Amino acid sequence: MGNKKSQQAQESQAGGGVGRRSLLGAAVLGAGAAALAAPGTARAADRDSGTNHSANGKGYKALPVPTVIGHRGASGYRPEHTLGSYQLALDMGAHVIEAGDLVPTKDGHLVCRHEPEIGGTTDVSAHPEFASRRTTKILDGVSTTGWFTEDFTLAELKTLRAKERIPATRQRNTIYDGRWEIPTFEEVLEWRAEQSRKCGREVWIYPEVKHPTYFRKLGLGVEERLAKILRAHGLDKKNSPVIIQSFEPTSIQRLDKLVGNPLAVLLSTAASRPADFVDLGDPRTVADLITPKGLAEIATYAQGIGPTLDLIIPKDSTGKLLQPTTLVADAHDAGLILHPYTMRNENTFLPADFKKGTDPNAYGDAFGAFKTYYATGIDGIFSDNCDTALLAREDFVNG
Numbered sequence: 120m121g122n123k124k125s126q127q128a129q130e131s132q133a134g135g136g137v138g139r140r141s142l143l144g145a146a147v148l149g150a151g152a153a154a155l156a157a158p159g160t161a162r163a164a165d166r167d168s169g170t171n172h173s174a175n176g177k178g179y180k181a182l183p184v185p186t187v188i189g190h191r192g193a194s195g196y197r198p199e200h201t202l203g204s205y206q207l208a209l210d211m212g213a214h215v216i217e218a219g220d221l222v223p224t225k226d227g228h229l230v231c232r233h234e235p236e237i238g239g240t241t242d243v244s245a246h247p248e249f250a251s252r253r254t255t256k257i258l259d260g261v262s263t264t265g266w267f268t269e270d271f272t273l274a275e276l277k278t279l280r281a282k283e284r285i286p287a288t289r290q291r292n293t294i295y296d297g298r299w300e301i302p303t304f305e306e307v308l309e310w311r312a313e314q315s316r317k318c319g320r321e322v323w324i325y326p327e328v329k330h331p332t333y334f335r336k337l338g339l340g341v342e343e344r345l346a347k348i349l350r351a352h353g354l355d356k357k358n359s360p361v362i363i364q365s366f367e368p369t370s371i372q373r374l375d376k377l378v379g380n381p382l383a384v385l386l387s388t389a390a391s392r393p394a395d396f397v398d399l400g401d402p403r404t405v406a407d408l409i410t411p412k413g414l415a416e417i418a419t420y421a422q423g424i425g426p427t428l429d430l431i432i433p434k435d436s437t438g439k440l441l442q443p444t445t446l447v448a449d450a451h452d453a454g455l456i457l458h459p460y461t462m463r464n465e466n467t468f469l470p471a472d473f474k475k476g477t478d479p480n481a482y483g484d485a486f487g488a489f490k491t492y493y494a495t496g497i498d499g500i501f502s503d504n505c506d507t508a509l510l511a512r513e514d515f516v517n518g
Contacts, residue, residue, distance in 0.1 A: 184516050186499030187508040189213035190461050195503035198281045200231040201299035213505040218307045219326035223339040228273040229304040238265035241279040259394040276301050288480050308352050321360040328365040332395045346377035367395040375420040383423035409446055414453040423456035431459050431495055438471035447496045460501035486511050
């Protein structure tokens with residue numbers, strides 16, 4: 120069904136940006152239907168064949184239920200950005216896997232880590248041979264101390280093992296510390312191809328280009344390396360099952376010239392400025408980017424946005440939800456898909472409306488929170504707990 124929708128979207132649209140936007144809307148949003156026997160999606164998938172509207176004739180096609188994106192895999196249950204985390208997210212039925220926050224090594228390979236600083240996500244501190252490499256750097260204006268991927272060769276990084284990033288919150292995940300190594304993006308693509316063969320459908324992934332301005336100044340441009348790898352695997356086309364995202368708009372603009380893949384601009388808090396804007400002296404903030412004018416500009420080079428959930432529904436000073444903003448409608452009017460981030464089950468991450476009990480690490484009413492966000496008309500959501508997201512999606516579809 121998803122492939123048929125993709126074909127129809129491509130046939131009915133002209134132009135690279137519009138065609139890719141249609142593909143992102145039709146194929147990615149229809150991924151639930153393509154996930155034939157995915158747990159918690161069967162009844163929802165029955166509804167996935169319908170479309171709601173086209174915005175301003177630009178090819179935006181909405182489906183009645185949102186896509187579930189496994190945030191760094193199934194990071195609510197396994198150390199993030201490991202093949203174990205990606206596999207569990209796929210097994211749970213996530214429609215798309217955020218497989219890769221891409222950062223380069225000293226010798227130019229792209230590896231998957233949440234940040235270039237790896238002290239919190241690997242056992243590097245337990246390796247005395249690397250003790251001298253602990254250093255302090257300015258990362259996007261923030262003084263950061265630790266060990267950085269760009270100071271290691273790939274062979275050196277492969278001697279390390281991944282560990283849980285937030286062990287105080289996710290103590291059960293620590294049982295998997297040391298089980299998996301740091302994957303390269305090449306290995307992720309090999310895993311994706313193998314799982315696609317096993318599943319009988321294309322497995323979609325959603326890599327993020329991390330800190331591109333920072334790395335470009337080090338002579339380690341990420342976008343060109345990513346494009347080269349995608350081309351080598353035949354995955355650089357507008358119908359390729361790889362969506363690329365970045366918090367830096369100029370990075371997405373650069374990628375728009377290098378690859379045909381669907382692209383998405385990530386958006387942090389309203390008052391924040393993208394790191395590339397700071398570097399270029401561009402005074403605009405995220406608040407400027409989410410105006411109708413800003414969204415229209417984004418739509419000239421990207422097919423979607425990934426806003427923080429607070430841009431969809433802000434909170435008051437006590438952490439309770441206020442009324443939704445107009446961002447969903449405004450983005451749809453601009454022809455953009457919305458994939459906000461990040462929903463997690465634990466109280467500490469939930470709006471105050473949905474916390475339960477006093478233990479910040481206990482699960483709250485995540486189902487209630489999902490329902491509230493789904494009701495805004497978002498096209499998908501990043502979640503550490505994709506099984507919860509899928510069940511909530513099914514509840515949402517079935518009323």
